[in-house]
Amino acid sequence: MKFKYILLAVFSCSMLVNCTTEQNTDFQISGNQVGKLTKQSLARDIDLIFAKDSVVQDTVKLNFGNGASKIKIYEKGGELLLTLTPNNDSIATIQNILINDDRFVTEEGISKISTFKEIKDTYPIKKIISSLNNVVVLLKDNDLYFTIDKKELPESLRYNANSKIEEVQIPDNAKVKYMMVGWD
Incomplete structure (x- = not known):
């Protein structure tokens, strides 16, 4: 009789754990x-x-x-x-x-409040495109991309829209301005 109760208790606990981990x-x-x-x-x-x-x-x-x-x-x-x-x-x-x-997050834990270091440590970067006020970080084999304000960059890189910006030139603590997904 006690075995039935123990079995019932174990089953109930496992069901409760399964429901809460969804x-x-x-x-x-x-x-x-x-x-x-x-x-x-x-x-x-x-x-x-x-x-x-x-x-x-x-x-x-x-x-x-x-x-x-x-x-x-x-x-x-x-x-x-x-x-x-x-x-x-x-x-x-x-x-x-x-x-x-901010609650939207990738399976790897990246969100719009992530830093550039967190992004580059998580995903391989395909290309960095420079515009007048921003840089756009495109990822390899991923529809996700990020925009970083040039105010986050060293002053020598902020004012030339045509300058080629490399990954190593973006500070690790640079904040994301926009997080976007582009589907074809």
Whole structure:
């Protein structure tokens, strides 16, 4: 009789542990997914995908039939989660995702509050592109990319948009300005 109770207690504990270890993927970034979005998500389904959140679209563009230029996803509490840019295909999917919320994190633990050192220690860097005010860090074999403000760079690199910036020239403690995902 006692064996039944012990077996029941062990089974109950294991079920409780299994239930609590399920991971919430609402803020997980992986290869083909950002939170509730996948590469195959259609722009027209955004209201359904984010039914519990607030979806704000550019109504002027929608009224003229060109589709929304930007779609902003707000949490019900008012926090901006994501800014989405659909492509212009006849069946539009999401082309670019700007990660606005710190809770979105990759499987490797990188988020928009990560430093350049954390990024380069986690991912191989494919290319660094310099613009007037920013540098864009593209990763090898990854749709994720980062923008770093040139204010984070040494002063000698800040004012020339055409200068080629190397990985070693970006300080380890440089903060990410934008974290984005670009899907083709």
